Amino acid sequence: MPAGYRKTLIRQIGQHAHSEIVGQLPEGNWITRAPTLERKAILLAKVQDEAGHGLYLYCAAETLGVSRDELTEKLLDGRMKYSSIFNYPTLNWADMGAVGWLVDGAAILNQVPLQRTSFGPYARAMVRVCKEESFHARQGFDVMRKMATGTPAQQKMAQDALNRLWFPALMMFGPSDAESTHSEQSMAWKIKMNSNDELRQKFVDQTVPQIEFLGLELPDAGIKWNEARGSYDYSDPDWSKFFDVIQGNGPCNVDRLAARNKAWKDGAWVRDGLLAHARKKAARKHAAE
């Protein structure tokens, strides 16, 4: 395996895994405040899936010779990144709808082609992930639909969530192809299957009719059907904001990393205790034989 391919894959799969793990935080924020027991159970199941996605992906990365702890440490001290979308706060219950519908919806478009990626363990992890993602998108849309057809206050929350998350969701596909530095090599290696702009356009085209179905206002005045292209025109996100969030200046960067560091530190005694117990048990068994 070429060294560059291995290195790029470790970075890509590692970042993907970190995104699944950090991605639990914005939704975990609402588990105890879900409006009904059923919504709470659904949200719990969804967040648990994301933990699973992180684990599938760490497994895939480990087959490349990097250890789980090494990847975790690099996330915790900021040497590795996770998707910037998770640096935005989830301010009202409709955000749980918008996140599932838009964020997981965008993630699906990114992940579906990766089921055919050139690296087997990554492709197989994506097959499992994609199976579970449609549940995520649908439960989100269902929350959104309930809110969008609810009381005027609920409708306002739905619109607010859509407005806040629209451009960050568009940014999930990465900068425009012209500015994307690694794209060409990654496409040649088949660890990236479509261009960023291509997937972004697909997302806009599939989501605009859904916004209209919900009866919400379009979050961007630039959205207009383009007959000639057979696609919607839309406004480009403000990329300076995107790079600013990547640099660490998003609304929640500090909180997210602090939460991961705290969880890792607070869990240390459990990890160590279970390992000590397992070693003691093995030694006892060994002595008895």
Place this chain on the structure above:
Amino acid sequence: MKNEWPLWEVFIRGQHGLSHRHVGSLHAPDAEMAIKNARDVYTRRNEGVSIWVVEANNITASSPSNKGPLYEPAESKVYRHPTFFDIPDEVGAM
């Protein structure tokens, strides 16, 4: 010494009387916890009726670079396949 939990490979038998199939791996302090974790990570949607876990360092794998010596000899033994033999139509199904 680093306190990383060992790596386990997970095999699951699906619903339909199939053999156990490798589904992925996970970290766990011992076999008992590996089964518990495998249940949470790999069977959240009725994917299986039975789980095997094997500590990864107990697995011996053939080397990909040995592909030639291991498998090429079979290529010249076409007579091992039933299609090698011509059975006249009159003989019927065989």
